[in-house]
Amino acid sequence: MTLESSLRGAALSVARSALAAVSAGALFRKGLRRSGARLVVGRRSYDLSRFRRIYLAALGKSSPGMAGRAAALLGRRLEAGVIVCLPGTEISLPRSECLVASHPLPDQRSVRAARALLGLARRAGEGDLLVVLLSGGGSAMACLPAAGLRLRDKRTVTEALLKAGADIREVNAVRKHLSGIKGGRLAEAAWPATVLNLVVSDVVGNDLEVIASGPSHWDTTTFGRARRVLERYGLWNRVSGRVRAVIEEGLAGERPETLRRRHPAFRRVRTHILGDNMTALREAAARASALGFETRILGAADSGEARDAAARYARLLEKKIARRRGGRPLCFLAGGELTVTVRGRGRGGRNMEFCLAFLEAWRARRGEWLVLSLGTDGRDGPTDAAGAWAAPVLVRRAERLGLDLRAYLQNNDSYGFFEKTGGLVRTGPTGVNVMDVRIFLFGPDDVSLRERGTSDS
Numbered sequence: 312m313t314l315e316s317s318l319r320g321a322a323l324s325v326a327r328s329a330l331a332a333v334s335a336g337a338l339f340r341k342g343l344r345r346s347g348a349r350l351v352v353g354r355r356s357y358d359l360s361r362f363r364r365i366y367l368a369a370l371g372k373s374s375p376g377m378a379g380r381a382a383a384l385l386g387r388r389l390e391a392g393v394i395v396c397l398p399g400t401e402i403s404l405p406r407s408e409c410l411v412a413s414h415p416l417p418d419q420r421s422v423r424a425a426r427a428l429l430g431l432a433r434r435a436g437e438g439d440l441l442v443v444l445l446s447g448g449g450s451a452m453a454c455l456p457a458a459g460l461r462l463r464d465k466r467t468v469t470e471a472l473l474k475a476g477a478d479i480r481e482v483n484a485v486r487k488h489l490s491g492i493k494g495g496r497l498a499e500a501a502w503p504a505t506v507l508n509l510v511v512s513d514v515v516g517n518d519l520e521v522i523a524s525g526p527s528h529w530d531t532t533t534f535g536r537a538r539r540v541l542e543r544y545g546l547w548n549r550v551s552g553r554v555r556a557v558i559e560e561g562l563a564g565e566r567p568e569t570l571r572r573r574h575p576a577f578r579r580v581r582t583h584i585l586g587d588n589m590t591a592l593r594e595a596a597a598r599a600s601a602l603g604f605e606t607r608i609l610g611a612a613d614s615g616e617a618r619d620a621a622a623r624y625a626r627l628l629e630k631k632i633a634r635r636r637g638g639r640p641l642c643f644l645a646g647g648e649l650t651v652t653v654r655g656r657g658r659g660g661r662n663m664e665f666c667l668a669f670l671e672a673w674r675a676r677r678g679e680w681l682v683l684s685l686g687t688d689g690r691d692g693p694t695d696a697a698g699a700w701a702a703p704v705l706v707r708r709a710e711r712l713g714l715d716l717r718a719y720l721q722n723n724d725s726y727g728f729f730e731k732t733g734g735l736v737r738t739g740p741t742g743v744n745v746m747d748v749r750i751f752l753f754g755p756d757d758v759s760l761r762e763r764g765t766s767d768s
Contacts, residue, residue, distance in 0.1 A: 657724020
């Protein structure tokens with residue numbers, strides 16, 4: 312086994328451990344349990360016997376796994392549920408309806424799902440409990456255009472923002488002000504019932520306003536903020552007149568703002584975060600250490616352009632390697648969610664673009680190293696890959712194939728490059744979503760890489 316293949320096997324093993332740590336099963340085993348009539352969530356407990364009826368709403372890429380385990384904990388107390396899933400992940404639960412929806416852009420199934428969730432919430436009343444399971448992807452999977460808008464309007468503005476490189480906070484600030492369910496409106500529909508949010512975070516800082524666009528959490532963004540985002544990316548005059556009209560009516564006070572913290576519905580809303588990017592990184596660190604790497608987590612708050620982030624990491628790691636003491640192999644871990652401003656006509660995603668930009672920056676560096684970056688949901692951009700890995704061997708393959716690495720980068724065709732050189736990472740849908748995980752591995756100076764656990768690549 313070559314050192315390069317050992318590093319690749321180790322990176323994949325570390326990645327699998329990260330994904331396993333944020334699976335619904337792992338998070339529920341660690342964070343929830345049933346004790347008699349009480350549902351114990353972390354350090355708090357809820358007496359289910361005090362509620363007349365209990366309803367279950369699940370929205371996001373982790374919905375199937377979360378809903379199955381929540382339904383098992385609630386047992387016969389579950390009155391009814393609406394579970395919104397991606398195609399191919401449908402589940403069957405007692406007294407519950409499973410609806411398929413679309414991602415990353417909404418379609419009519421997303422509209423149907425949003426209406427079903429609001430209908431379920433309105434069934435809950437005084438003395439009832441609505442358990443809401445939220446995870447990443449929920450913004451697209453439940454989409455109800457505000458009065459005066461068409462689904463096409465929301466699809467177009469969302470796609471334009473994503474291609475322009477807007478981050479998730481900016482995208483959701485706009486989406487919430489064009490929506491009938493986001494920005495706290497699900498909690499409003501459930502009032503005066505009690506709402507218990509159980510959340511798997513897919514945003515930097517675990518901002519509850521942003522996760523799935525905060526359907527059952529208050530909001531601090533405004534119509535003014537939505538307009539400024541569109542203007543920042545040169546989209547204000549490119550979106551439909553209907554979108555501009557909704558925002559202008561909101562600015563004029565003719566449409567209500569999203570719900571603020573003082574709204575009475577939030578007096579009965581309780582929220583617990585079950586897992587996040589750092590949950591995955593800690594387990595990844597434990598696995599890397601077990602494989603013999605000297606391991607360090609650099610952070611879980613990556614943001615901004617993927618190319619810029621790659622350049623920053625290239626400089627940072629150059630310094631860290633220069634200060635290396637001893638011969639042990641090194642592992643650095645990071646997470647967060649980057650963006651890509653699409654200017655070319657190629658295919659790719661933020662993780663593949665990051666790896667390609669890092670490969671460009673380090674193509675001439677000597678020594679054995681490998682970087683792997685993947686979306687924990689198993690999908691990187693509009694492709695069938697979760698991400699990619701990059702190492703010196705790919706530079707050599709590209710040279711043999713006559714591939715111009717820089718040209719692929721400029722054309723935003725990271726998928727095409729890694730498809731030709733063998734660097735794509737495909738996991739299929741994972742059922743989890745806690746942003747992205749980046750793994751940087753460096754071979755030993757003068758000792759052999761411990762191969763225990765790496766031969767399963």
